Amino acid sequence: AGFIKSPLSQKRLAQDSVELYCEAIGNPIPEIQWWFEGNDPNETHAQLWDGARQDRVKINATYNLHSTSTISIANLTADDSGMYECRASNDPDRNHLSKSPKVKWIRSQANVFVIERPDIAGNFLVGDGKVTLWCNMSEPQHTITGHKWIHKEKTLKEDNEPGASTSYTFEGTVEEHSGIYECIFEGNPQTRGQVNISVPPQVTAYKKSEHGNEGDTGVLTCKNPSFPAVTTWSWHKSGHGVSARLENASGRYIIKSSGNKTELRILKLDIEQDTGDYFCNATNPLGTGDATVNLRVRSRLAALWPFLGIVAEVLVLVTIIFIYEKRRKPDEVPD
Amino acid sequence: PAPAEAGRVPGPPDGGWGWMVLLGAFVSIGFAYAFPKGLAIFFKEIQDFFGTSYSEIAWVSSIMLATTYGAGPISSILVNRYGSRPVVMFGGLLCGVGMISAAFCTSILQLYICVGFITGFGLALNLQPSVIIIGKYFLKRRPLANGLAMAGSPVMLCTLAPLNQFLFDNFGWRGSFLILGAILLNCCVAGALFRPIGPGTAQVKTQVTEEGKDALKGKITEDGPMESKTEEEGEKDCFEKVNQYLDFSLFKHRGFLIYLIGNVLMFLGFFAPIVFLAPYAKHTGVDEYSAAFLLSILAIVDMVARPATGIIANSRWVRPRIQYFFSFAIAFNGACHLLCPLASSYTGLIVYSSFFGLAFGMVCAMLFETLMDLVGAARFTSAVGLVTIAECCTILLGPPIGGILIDTFGDYKYMFIKCGSVMVLAGTFLFIMNYYNYRMLAKEEKERKAKEEDPKSVRTENEGQKNWNKDSTQDGPELEPLKEKGEGLKKEMNGT
Numbered sequence: 001a002g003f004i005k006s007p008l009s010q011k012r013l014a015q016d017s018v019e020l021y022c023e024a025i026g027n028p029i030p031e032i033q034w035w036f037e038g039n040d041p042n043e044t045h046a047q048l049w050d051g052a053r054q055d056r057v058k059i060n061a062t063y064n065l066h067s068t069s070t071i072s073i074a075n076l077t078a079d080d081s082g083m084y085e086c087r088a089s090n091d092p093d094r095n096h097l098s099k100s101p102k103v104k105w106i107r108s109q110a111n112v113f114v115i116e117r118p119d120i121a122g123n124f125l126v127g128d129g130k131v132t133l134w135c136n137m138s139e140p141q142h143t144i145t146g147h148k149w150i151h152k153e154k155t156l157k158e159d160n161e162p163g164a165s166t167s168y169t170f171e172g173t174v175e176e177h178s179g180i181y182e183c184i185f186e187g188n189p190q191t192r193g194q195v196n197i198s199v200p201p202q203v204t205a206y207k208k209s210e211h212g213n214e215g216d217t218g219v220l221t222c223k224n225p226s227f228p229a230v231t232t233w234s235w236h237k238s239g240h241g242v243s244a245r246l247e248n249a250s251g252r253y254i255i256k257s258s259g260n261k262t263e264l265r266i267l268k269l270d271i272e273q274d275t276g277d278y279f280c281n282a283t284n285p286l287g288t289g290d291a292t293v294n295l296r297v298r299s300r301l302a303a304l305w306p307f308l309g310i311v312a313e314v315l316v317l318v319t320i321i322f323i324y325e326k327r328r329k330p331d332e333v334p335d
Numbered sequence: 336p337a338p339a340e341a342g343r344v345p346g347p348p349d350g351g352w353g354w355m356v357l358l359g360a361f362v363s364i365g366f367a368y369a370f371p372k373g374l375a376i377f378f379k380e381i382q383d384f385f386g387t388s389y390s391e392i393a394w395v396s397s398i399m400l401a402t403t404y405g406a407g408p409i410s411s412i413l414v415n416r417y418g419s420r421p422v423v424m425f426g427g428l429l430c431g432v433g434m435i436s437a438a439f440c441t442s443i444l445q446l447y448i449c450v451g452f453i454t455g456f457g458l459a460l461n462l463q464p465s466v467i468i469i470g471k472y473f474l475k476r477r478p479l480a481n482g483l484a485m486a487g488s489p490v491m492l493c494t495l496a497p498l499n500q501f502l503f504d505n506f507g508w509r510g511s512f513l514i515l516g517a518i519l520l521n522c523c524v525a526g527a528l529f530r531p532i533g534p535g536t537a538q539v540k541t542q543v544t545e546e547g548k549d550a551l552k553g554k555i556t557e558d559g560p561m562e563s564k565t566e567e568e569g570e571k572d573c574f575e576k577v578n579q580y581l582d583f584s585l586f587k588h589r590g591f592l593i594y595l596i597g598n599v600l601m602f603l604g605f606f607a608p609i610v611f612l613a614p615y616a617k618h619t620g621v622d623e624y625s626a627a628f629l630l631s632i633l634a635i636v637d638m639v640a641r642p643a644t645g646i647i648a649n650s651r652w653v654r655p656r657i658q659y660f661f662s663f664a665i666a667f668n669g670a671c672h673l674l675c676p677l678a679s680s681y682t683g684l685i686v687y688s689s690f691f692g693l694a695f696g697m698v699c700a701m702l703f704e705t706l707m708d709l710v711g712a713a714r715f716t717s718a719v720g721l722v723t724i725a726e727c728c729t730i731l732l733g734p735p736i737g738g739i740l741i742d743t744f745g746d747y748k749y750m751f752i753k754c755g756s757v758m759v760l761a762g763t764f765l766f767i768m769n770y771y772n773y774r775m776l777a778k779e780e781k782e783r784k785a786k787e788e789d790p791k792s793v794r795t796e797n798e799g800q801k802n803w804n805k806d807s808t809q810d811g812p813e814l815e816p817l818k819e820k821g822e823g824l825k826k827e828m829n830g831t
Contacts, residue, residue, distance in 0.1 A: 112708040149389075211504070213509065213510070227825075298506065298510070302506060302510060303509070303511070303513045306514050306517070307513050307514050307516070310518060311517050311520060313521075314520045317521075317524045325530060
């Protein structure tokens with residue numbers, strides 16, 4: 001028996017997971033076992049099985065042409081640090097209790113280091129038309145090789161400094177730049193922190209003024225692109241000085257809302273009733289915001305006048321052309 | 336040499352009322368080409384209203400385009416029978432009715448019928464007669480007239496696009512369709528301008544003044560719009576009857592076949608780049624407005640290029656060799672597309688759009704002129720019908736094939752390469768075949784000259800493919816635009 005692939009030593013952060021991979025070949029196909037020796041001087045080798053350590057250990061083995069085995073440990077703690085051994089043997093007597101000293105198990109080792117998650121404190125400062133985000137790592141357990149700032153899957157800034165704190169400054173207001181910002185400390189392993197810029201809803205109307213045809217369906221839309229998402233939307237209509245909350249009671253209003261958008265559909269538009277200003281109001285943990293949309297309902301006959309005008313123009317022109325031609329005919333030989 | 340006034344009145348007036356006819360053709364052709372493209376602005380709203388997918392909406396445009404090109408032969412038959420004016424006026428009426436009924440549609444299927452079929456058919460009835468009547472009113476200045484008339488397409492497009500947007504904002508799509516229906520009725524006005532003119536009336540004069548010509552000519556003295564009436568003799572035969580309306584004998588015409596094959600090939604790659612220019616620009620990172628601006632540049636250059644090409648094609652150096660100029664324009668177009676993938680920056684795209692607009696305008700301006708040049712104004716009616724229905728297939732196939740190429744490879748450059756190579760191939764084919772054609776025509780001309788020494792001077796209409804030469808033998812030598820003045824003088828001597 002011999003190893004095709006040996007497990008690799010790795011460093012991990014607490015609460016992360018780790019995977020070790022081992023492959024062996026032989027005839028007959030060897031069996032693979034995983035053994036662990038902790039860092040404590042008192043500890044001895046102990047075998048690991050599928051479901052060990054409160055079901056945090058999973059072992060997946062296949063024995064086809066050759067043996068492969070993958071051990072994965074989830075939710076790592078400091079006690080998981082130590083030396084992991086992949087042992088393989090194809091001796092038929094390998095698990096025999098009395099003959100164990102004679103049996104040969106080939107071994108391959110890997111070290112797993114579990115590092116305490118360093119505390120990363122992040123915050124932001126506003127001043128002077130600029131916003132500054134910063135992250136501080138309190139007790140770095142390893143060497144930091146660089147930093148990166150990410151927002152909405154776009155990299156804002158990266159560098160190769162070894163410092164335990166990093167900052168990012170941009171121009172603008174928090175209202176325009178709300179959202180989740182991640183600060184990443186590169187190294188072995190990589191650690192991330194998060195800074196949230198939260199603002200009250202910055203509500204805007206899709207279109208400040210909407211048109212609809214009488215009898216058709218009118219759609220008014222408001223959106224909130226800021227963070228965090230809106231928890232409640234409501235629509236109000238102002239008319240005759242009174243602001244009434246719009247409900248679905250009459251069956252003509254349909255409101256569809258999501259965390260960042262709301263849509264008010266009005267069925268069977270009526271010129272008198274539905275023309276006017278509509279307010280969409282949004283609430284989130286930090287406050288409220290609203291916007292106004294104006295709805296104009298066109299009468300069905302609005303297009304009729306230009307239509308009749310153009311038809312009249314066509315008739316007039318055609319008549320003129322034919323009359324002109326008839327009047328020329330007697331005078332002139334048609335060419 | 337100006338057409339003589341007294342005693343020897345030539346056919347096409349090349350001026351006078353012809354300019355009014357040109358104006359009508361300008362409007363008519365403009366609507367026929369620009370209208371389907373202008374409708375795209377309404378699609379998003381209609382799509383939301385009916386709850387259909389984008390491809391279902393796109394079918395409206397495709398059906399309209401297919402009907403406009405596919406109904407070509409029907410249009411030709413009707414013009415052969417009734418003349419241009421009634422057909423265009425009926426076409427305008429049909430367009431108007433189509434769009435007005437579309438304003439009241441309640442399903443996407445009804446839209447297909449109203450906007451797609453009815454309006455498309457109406458536009459087909461607009462397009463062919465307008466092109467045909469230019470051939471009847473102009474001979475010496477025909478390339479210029481064609482160039483000016485075809486310029487209607489970009490001008491109308493530039494007017495229709497913002498107009499459609501304005502109508503849509505103020506009246507919604509239903510109101511806009513209603514008003515557009517009324518606007519399309521203006522095609523009737525254009526049609527009213529198409530005062531009938533026939534080479535038949537001209538023939539009366541020439542027959543009187545030039546005796547001893549071809550016996551067939553005598554029969555042409557009948558008043559009638561088309562010379563293909565020669566087949567009217569003994570029209571008991573069904574085939575001949577069909578031929579009277581639609582001249583299928585054109586398929587034996589060498590020049591016509593060359594034109595047909597070359598053009599069918601060319602249209603495979605003609606429209607796809609326009610369709611994909613804006614998406615390609617957005618793909619390279621340009622924003623929406625700049626992408627739309629590229630199309631505007633294209634339209635503006637196109638607008639200027641068409642009359643300019645008309646003027647150039649009309650000049651003494653180019654007109655006899657107009658087929659070469661046409662092949663060159665096609666190949667130039669193809670070269671532009673082949674070079675497009677090299678343009679990666681926005682400036683490069685602007686340069687490409689300008690050259691593309693130039694090439695596009697050149698080809699479009701001469702599209703019908705070259706066909707007229709090959710088959711003569713007489714058989715042009717049937718020729719244009721047959722050509723448009725053949726082009727119909729490739730026109731519709733072009734953009735989808737381009738789309739498939741883009742989707743498969745994920746890269747626009749293969750579409751440009753395909754379009755460019757198809758057009759360069761078409762241009763080269765036309766160039767070589769027309770060289771051959773010109774040589775054959777010259778040879779036949781020599782044979783005919785030899786035979787004309789014969790007092791019997793009979794030449795059936797199906798021989799002597801160089802029909803503009805033929806026109807001149809019938810209508811008077813001064814109509815021969817540029818070449819062979821010597822021959823003209825000889826005929827004059829024969830006649831008097």
